Amino acid sequence: MIYAANPPARNQSETLNEAMNEIPNKTLQDSGERDSCAPQERPLGPELLAPAGTLKSLRFALAYGADAVYAGMPRYSLRVRNNDFHRLETLAQGIEETHLQGRRFYLACNVLPHDRKVETFLADLAPVVALGPDALIMADPGLILLVREQWPELPVHLSVQANTMNHASVRFWQRQGIRRVILSRELSLEEVAQIRRRCPEVELEVFVHGALCIAYSGRCLLSGYFNHRDPNQGTCTNACRWNYNLYPATPDESGEVVPEPVPVSAPFLLEEATRPGEFMPVEEDEHGTYILNSRDLRAVEFVEQLVAMGVDCLKIEGRTKSHYYVARTVQVYRRAIDDALAGRPFDPGLLAQLETLAHRGYTSGFFQRHPPQAHQNYRSGCSEIGSQRFVGELRSGVDARGMVEVEVKNKFAVGDVLELMTPRGNHRFVLRAMEDLRGWAQREAPGSGHRVRIPLEMTEEMAGRMVGQAGAWSEEDWRMGLLVRVTEAPARWQVKAASS
Numbered sequence: 001m002i003y004a005a006n007p008p009a010r011n012q013s014e015t016l017n018e019a020m021n022e023i024p025n026k027t028l029q030d031s032g033e034r035d036s037c038a039p040q041e042r043p044l045g046p047e048l049l050a051p052a053g054t055l056k057s058l059r060f061a062l063a064y065g066a067d068a069v070y071a072g073m074p075r076y077s078l079r080v081r082n083n084d085f086h087r088l089e090t091l092a093q094g095i096e097e098t099h100l101q102g103r104r105f106y107l108a109c110n111v112l113p114h115d116r117k118v119e120t121f122l123a124d125l126a127p128v129v130a131l132g133p134d135a136l137i138m139a140d141p142g143l144i145l146l147v148r149e150q151w152p153e154l155p156v157h158l159s160v161q162a163n164t165m166n167h168a169s170v171r172f173w174q175r176q177g178i179r180r181v182i183l184s185r186e187l188s189l190e191e192v193a194q195i196r197r198r199c200p201e202v203e204l205e206v207f208v209h210g211a212l213c214i215a216y217s218g219r220c221l222l223s224g225y226f227n228h229r230d231p232n233q234g235t236c237t238n239a240c241r242w243n244y245n246l247y248p249a250t251p252d253e254s255g256e257v258v259p260e261p262v263p264v265s266a267p268f269l270l271e272e273a274t275r276p277g278e279f280m281p282v283e284e285d286e287h288g289t290y291i292l293n294s295r296d297l298r299a300v301e302f303v304e305q306l307v308a309m310g311v312d313c314l315k316i317e318g319r320t321k322s323h324y325y326v327a328r329t330v331q332v333y334r335r336a337i338d339d340a341l342a343g344r345p346f347d348p349g350l351l352a353q354l355e356t357l358a359h360r361g362y363t364s365g366f367f368q369r370h371p372p373q374a375h376q377n378y379r380s381g382c383s384e385i386g387s388q389r390f391v392g393e394l395r396s397g398v399d400a401r402g403m404v405e406v407e408v409k410n411k412f413a414v415g416d417v418l419e420l421m422t423p424r425g426n427h428r429f430v431l432r433a434m435e436d437l438r439g440w441a442q443r444e445a446p447g448s449g450h451r452v453r454i455p456l457e458m459t460e461e462m463a464g465r466m467v468g469q470a471g472a473w474s475e476e477d478w479r480m481g482l483l484v485r486v487t488e489a490p491a492r493w494q495v496k497a498a499s500s
């Protein structure tokens with residue numbers, strides 16, 4: 001899709017004021033007058049939208065069943081770091097590959113910019129728009145206005161960063177020409193349903209998986225205070241997840257309060273002055289104390305309800321995560337959506353599959369009411385390794401001896417329980433043999449940088465489904481295969497939680 005640019009825009013603040021002043025005189029029915037606001041022909045069921053921090057993640061997301069992917073425009077999105085799309089050529093390649101598969105590519109430009117970024121925005125965006133992204137994800141009203149004036153047919157999705165909490169806000173944005181609103185993560189299921197009912201003409205998107213802020217998404221100055229990295233400019237350092245030590249302190253001779261050198265190991269309870277008896281635990285271990293650290297969102301068990309209420313898009317967070325994380329989450333949520341659409345009951349095994357990923361403890365966020373402890377992880381700021389470990393990528397299909405070549409990413413050994421993940425299904429087996437590329441038997445794949453061959457021991461049914469009759473696999477199909485080592489050991493935070 002090529003978007004034609006309008007002639008130069010009028011004075012920005014004039015036109016923004018005019019747009020704001022139009023609201024009371026317009027009805028919901030007449031708000032669809034702008035081209036890009038008209039709802040597109042919707043696919044059956046919600047779109048599954050996956051993060052693409054890298055070209056590799058993008059490819060895995062598409063292979064494992066995402067309908068659409070989103071990537072960030074580095075200077076103007078909330079992922080300045082760990083972003084593969086700095087180069088226009090990479091962006092062009094990502095968009096082209098996505099479109100070749102009949103899927104959609106959305107570009108996040110959702111910073112809340114200071115003036116210096118506004119000056120360069122349109123000029124920087126023009127070559128990107130020429131590549132034909134399917135929509136921009138935006139948060140700042142001024143930038144939205146500029147885009148709407150310059151490329152009136154280019155669809156704009158309102159970022160979660162705009163914190164849209166109610167149907168009146170949705171209608172407001174609809175009248176500004178927004179095609180889709182990404183609802184605030186702080187809404188309950190009932191509130192999402194209510195907005196859906198009251199705003200049937202706007203596409204609605206909700207986050208179903210990934211990290212949560214302890215603030216309204218991104219509207220936080222914690223990282224800015226600590227090290228001048230503003231989350232709203234895409235440079236958050238996750239200061240909410242740092243570990244904070246507690247020290248006893250005493251005033252020195254000058255009256256300044258100075259810490260004692262030894263950290264306190266006893267648990268503390270925090271009490272707000274006007275809420276006596278409502279204690280919040282502040283426990284400290286050898287790593288420190290985590291008082292602001294949100295658990296990760298996992299809402300796969302609510303997919304059925306979200307599908308039933310007619311939400312247009314379910315989104316997975318994680319542009320800084322690995323391609324394995326993207327593949328696994330997409331595979332699980334794809335299955336949940338397909339089951340819901342087919343009328344099959346929710347498979348609780350999907351919860352367990354997500355448990356295998358590294359995470360900070362899961363919560364269903366604001367979809368349901370929880371006590372505060374269920375939202376926060378006071379024990380650890382980093383993601384804990386799940387019960388599976390990503391150990392390799394397939395580099396070939398099955399040869400005549402039933403062997404596949406694996407590029408090793410982490411250590412694994414003969415006797416390990418492995419799972420082969422593929423876009424066509426997963427297969428768990430015990431590894432009974434391994435050889436190097438010269439054919440010499442190996443006991444252990446030592447780690448990243450090595451290649452080995454292993455036998456794939458599959459049932460006939462599985463082999464038929466994966467290798468044979470249902471369409472021969474291309475080399476590319478096999479290259480989307482990922483190997484994980486199953487440990488079944490609970491994550492460290494789970495052990496601590498159980499023992500405390």
Ligand code: SF4
Nearest residue numbers: 213214220231236240
């Ligand atoms: S510091 Fe934490 S709460 Fe603040 S924006 Fe970053 S991730 Fe969100």
